[in-house]
Amino acid sequence: MSTTAADLALKTDLFIDGQFVPSETGKRFATVNPATGETLAEVAEAGQADLDRAVAGARKAFESGPWAAMKPRQRGRILTRAAELLLSRADAFGRVETLDNGKPIFESAKIDMPAAAECLAYFGESADKLYGDTHPGRTDAFLMTIREPVGVVGAITPWNFPLLQAMWKIAPALALGNAVVLKPASVTPLTALMFGELLAEAGLPPGAFQVVPGPGPVVGKAMAEHPGIDKISFTGETETGKAILRAAAGTVKRVSMELGGKSPNIVFADADLDAAAKGAINAIFYGKGELCSAGSRLLVQESIHDALMEKVVERAKKMTPGDPLDPKTRLGALVSEKQRDTVAGYVAKGESEGARLVAGGKRAAVNGKGAFFEATVFDGVRPEMTIAREEIFGPVLATLTFQDENDAVSIGNSTIYGLAAAVWSRDVKKAIRAAKALKAGTVWINAYNLYDPGLPFGGYKESGFGRERGHYALEEYSQVKSIWVDLT
Numbered sequence: 001m002s003t004t005a006a007d008l009a010l011k012t013d014l015f016i017d018g019q020f021v022p023s024e025t026g027k028r029f030a031t032v033n034p035a036t037g038e039t040l041a042e043v044a045e046a047g048q049a050d051l052d053r054a055v056a057g058a059r060k061a062f063e064s065g066p067w068a069a070m071k072p073r074q075r076g077r078i079l080t081r082a083a084e085l086l087l088s089r090a091d092a093f094g095r096v097e098t099l100d101n102g103k104p105i106f107e108s109a110k111i112d113m114p115a116a117a118e119c120l121a122y123f124g125e126s127a128d129k130l131y132g133d134t135h136p137g138r139t140d141a142f143l144m145t146i147r148e149p150v151g152v153v154g155a156i157t158p159w160n161f162p163l164l165q166a167m168w169k170i171a172p173a174l175a176l177g178n179a180v181v182l183k184p185a186s187v188t189p190l191t192a193l194m195f196g197e198l199l200a201e202a203g204l205p206p207g208a209f210q211v212v213p214g215p216g217p218v219v220g221k222a223m224a225e226h227p228g229i230d231k232i233s234f235t236g237e238t239e240t241g242k243a244i245l246r247a248a249a250g251t252v253k254r255v256s257m258e259l260g261g262k263s264p265n266i267v268f269a270d271a272d273l274d275a276a277a278k279g280a281i282n283a284i285f286y287g288k289g290e291l292c293s294a295g296s297r298l299l300v301q302e303s304i305h306d307a308l309m310e311k312v313v314e315r316a317k318k319m320t321p322g323d324p325l326d327p328k329t330r331l332g333a334l335v336s337e338k339q340r341d342t343v344a345g346y347v348a349k350g351e352s353e354g355a356r357l358v359a360g361g362k363r364a365a366v367n368g369k370g371a372f373f374e375a376t377v378f379d380g381v382r383p384e385m386t387i388a389r390e391e392i393f394g395p396v397l398a399t400l401t402f403q404d405e406n407d408a409v410s411i412g413n414s415t416i417y418g419l420a421a422a423v424w425s426r427d428v429k430k431a432i433r434a435a436k437a438l439k440a441g442t443v444w445i446n447a448y449n450l451y452d453p454g455l456p457f458g459g460y461k462e463s464g465f466g467r468e469r470g471h472y473a474l475e476e477y478s479q480v481k482s483i484w485v486d487l488t
């Protein structure tokens, strides 16, 4: 099985104006397969001159030429074609995503890539469906609004769902006629480059989509400051988001921020405990727990604590790390050795602060190699402990207990984050009351980690602002113009 850039026929230069071009810096950086420690590819590293070139090309595409002149439905057809191409190549894209990120091939090829294709198709169909309105306030004038693209969008994305997270930005932005400059995370740049080529094949004119891999504090920061970029759409850590907000202030850029989370997964005593246990496992171990929406805090009503934990621990112990390329694997390698060290540090902290380790807790290897970590469950966690407050971004579950509904909501809301939450209960009224009281952008009831391209996703509190997907995403990548027509 091939695992090098040459074997995989990967293109590793920058993708600018419809072509792969070397960076002017001449620098390259390695991207590593975290399941083996082997270098997968040496990718061109963009510098300021490369970014300037990408932005100039994007501006040109946005302002003149075929992309600027294209009818919305034509744009939509390109996205629909790209969706079909991506779906037909889900295995090839999924394989590269797995090699680069360490996630199970089951997730990347069977879930992430089809979801990315579905997102493209959804926004392809939306390209001519962002309506303005008319205002009936006057008899002496005809008043209306139209929505126009914001211009050049700078997308800065994380490593956990490299192509899918990017797609939530690329698809709505392109649907409306914006041009996009994408900076993927440096540990997982490969599928973004593949996707540039796919979009060109689908008919996207040169310049409308550019990919400039490079270090966040250099290329990402320069994007946030760049006068040729009209909007930054960022997904990543809350602290990085704050730095980008500061950098974007100089040019009064529009920004949207999808940031971190510490989401509560709340199980009431009247829940279906088998379903809740299964949901708790999916909530924290899907994507190796490297998930912004991970249900990393399991909040259990005291009266069912023992019964639920028996089921959760039994399931967790069966989640053994495996070769990410094996279709049966459900727990892959963490994205890097560095991330694994961070996770191990949090586990040590949990133990030293008095939480009880009831499953996992150790580094693991598959075939003697790789940045694997066991599926880990802590019990007896208190809200003030570090592992209940900070985003670990790994397969580590912190279990806390609560007494009643008020207690559950108050513990649930006791973090700086507000990205997602879930409630498990057979009492519809209680579940909806809790869902309303939880300060989170998404609340699942009797489910976890389910997504639809039409349902918006984004944060409350320090989990960010702005919404991805659905009609709200179209608003994020457009601006309103008011038009007054004199009738006198």
Ligand code: NAD
Binding pocket: 156, 157, 158, 159, 160, 161, 165, 183, 184, 185, 186, 214, 215, 216, 217, 218, 219, 220, 221, 224, 235, 236, 237, 238, 240, 241, 243, 244, 257, 258, 259, 260, 261, 291, 292, 293, 391, 393, 419, 458, 459, 463, 464
């Ligand atoms: P990160 O913040 O380290 O990096 C994200 C991106 O920002 C990368 O492309 C990085 O190169 C770039 N970057 C880094 N420093 C920068 C700077 N100073 N200026 C501009 N860009 C910079 O995040 P990560 O480690 O790649 O991803 C994990 C984080 O992302 C977690 O906190 C997770 O919760 C969050 N996340 C959020 C969502 C969401 O939708 N809310 C989704 C996925 C991940």
